[in-house]
Amino acid sequence: MTKQLFGFILLLVLPAISLSLSAQTFRAGRLRDAVEHLGLKVDTASLLPDKSLELKARDGRSVVLRTDPMGVVEHVGLPLFDDMLRFLQPSPVYDFLEYAVLNWKYQVNPNQLYLEKVQFEIGSWEILLSHPLKSLECSIENRDDRSYIVSWKSNESNVAVINIPIEYELLNNDSRRNMERDFLNDLTEDRLLPLTRKSIPVNEDELNLYGTEGLFVKQGKFYIVDFLNQNVYYDLITVRESADTIIRGKPVTMSLEAVMPVVVNNLEFPAETFANLMMSDDASVPEVTIDLDFHLSNYHRERVSMPLSVLKVFCRQHGCDLYFAYDGIRGEYLRGVMFASNLPNGYNHLFSLRIPKDELIKEHPIVQADVYLYIPPISKEKLFGITPTKKSGANFNLPK
Numbered sequence: 001m002t003k004q005l006f007g008f009i010l011l012l013v014l015p016a017i018s019l020s021l022s023a024q025t026f027r028a029g030r031l032r033d034a035v036e037h038l039g040l041k042v043d044t045a046s047l048l049p050d051k052s053l054e055l056k057a058r059d060g061r062s063v064v065l066r067t068d069p070m071g072v073v074e075h076v077g078l079p080l081f082d083d084m085l086r087f088l089q090p091s092p093v094y095d096f097l098e099y100a101v102l103n104w105k106y107q108v109n110p111n112q113l114y115l116e117k118v119q120f121e122i123g124s125w126e127i128l129l130s131h132p133l134k135s136l137e138c139s140i141e142n143r144d145d146r147s148y149i150v151s152w153k154s155n156e157s158n159v160a161v162i163n164i165p166i167e168y169e170l171l172n173n174d175s176r177r178n179m180e181r182d183f184l185n186d187l188t189e190d191r192l193l194p195l196t197r198k199s200i201p202v203n204e205d206e207l208n209l210y211g212t213e214g215l216f217v218k219q220g221k222f223y224i225v226d227f228l229n230q231n232v233y234y235d236l237i238t239v240r241e242s243a244d245t246i247i248r249g250k251p252v253t254m255s256l257e258a259v260m261p262v263v264v265n266n267l268e269f270p271a272e273t274f275a276n277l278m279m280s281d282d283a284s285v286p287e288v289t290i291d292l293d294f295h296l297s298n299y300h301r302e303r304v305s306m307p308l309s310v311l312k313v314f315c316r317q318h319g320c321d322l323y324f325a326y327d328g329i330r331g332e333y334l335r336g337v338m339f340a341s342n343l344p345n346g347y348n349h350l351f352s353l354r355i356p357k358d359e360l361i362k363e364h365p366i367v368q369a370d371v372y373l374y375i376p377p378i379s380k381e382k383l384f385g386i387t388p389t390k391k392s393g394a395n396f397n398l399p400k
Contacts, residue, residue, distance in 0.1 A: 027074045034076045034108045047071045078102045080133045091140050092171040092345050093148050099173050101128045117170055123160030131159055145343045166346035168374050177297040180373050187314055197283040202261050207234055223323040223341055230323055232280045233272035234261040265361055271326040273360055274334050278324045286365055294371045315340040332356055347374045
């Protein structure tokens with residue numbers, strides 16, 4: 001009786017384990033749905049890291065499946081692009097169009113409205129299905145970070161030309177809610193990974209004189225306006241040392257002086273110190289803890305606390321450039337804004353920042369942040385209300 005009961009329980013448990021493993025094999029539920037809908041036979045042993053597989057759907061059409069570095073399926077679609085093109089010119093267009101044409105053909109997802117944003121200047125979805133596009137000459141143009149123009153040619157004649165808006169939800173074939181959830185899941189999984197901080201030597205030739213306070217700046221790129229930037233601020237200090245040596249057979253103590261740049265960390269310069277906390281990766285800057293308050297879809301909120309250095313590495317691994325601007329002092333808080341910007345994919349993560357004045361130069365400062373994920377690229381007018389004319393000291397209308 002006991003053996004029969006154990007066997008019955010085992011039969012119940014095995015399907016649950018199988019379903020769990022199946023769900024973990026796919027980066028998104030829409031990919032698992034596509035595999036099931038098309039009747040693709042996927043051997044889990046074949047899901048090696050960074051591997052592309054070509055499978056057959058029930059109707060005999062070829063379907064491409066690709067895994068990420070962990071062996072998880074990250075893409076399912078109808079093949080439209082040559083692998084060498086993917087390698088030479090990375091772009092989100094490939095996965096988007098290959099999945100989009102698959103969804104148009106097989107209606108894996110009944111919601112087809114997002115496909116209306118794709119504009120065919122030449123050709124149609126039927127043309128994409130009926131031509132061997134992988135073998136044709138293909139080009140992709142990024143037009144002012146607003147749209148991608150994808151074209152295929154045969155004998156110098158265009159077979160298809162498509163205009164695709166650069167909108168992350170569109171290019172990702174997914175909803176904002178799912179993208180936010182995936183971001184949080186990936187972030188919280190990565191936050192426990194060890195991270196080594198190191199000193200970053202700075203050559204004086206890299207520094208420019210900054211303002212009238214005798215400070216210097218290592219200038220980085222800027223986003224939208226010049227004071228939303230990647231700058232790190234330095235002061236020059238004189239280091240004096242003594243060294244014993246022998247000159248002409250006599251012991252001599254020599255005084256040595258050297259001027260060296262140090263990252264500013266001083267309450268006399270709150271704006272520059274705040275910028276350095278957020279942007280500098282040098283080990284001389286205190287490790288910041290950032291308390292993240294995520295404002296998600298449907299008015300949901302979620303809080304996560306982690307080292308700022310880990311958050312920055314995470315954002316950079318996802319293709320984002322980081323930019324910071326100081327917004328002044330309000331009450332007991334210094335305010336600022338940080339963008340994690342991914343223009344090729346058409347989105348920003350916005351971090352509205354505040355730190356108590358007495359936290360600014362502590363050994364372990366804590367920065368509080370309201371976070372808004374996957375917002376579209378922003379123009380000057382949308383960011384400031386009017387086009388700013390000053391180069392510094394701008395007032396941001398930050399979310400409350």
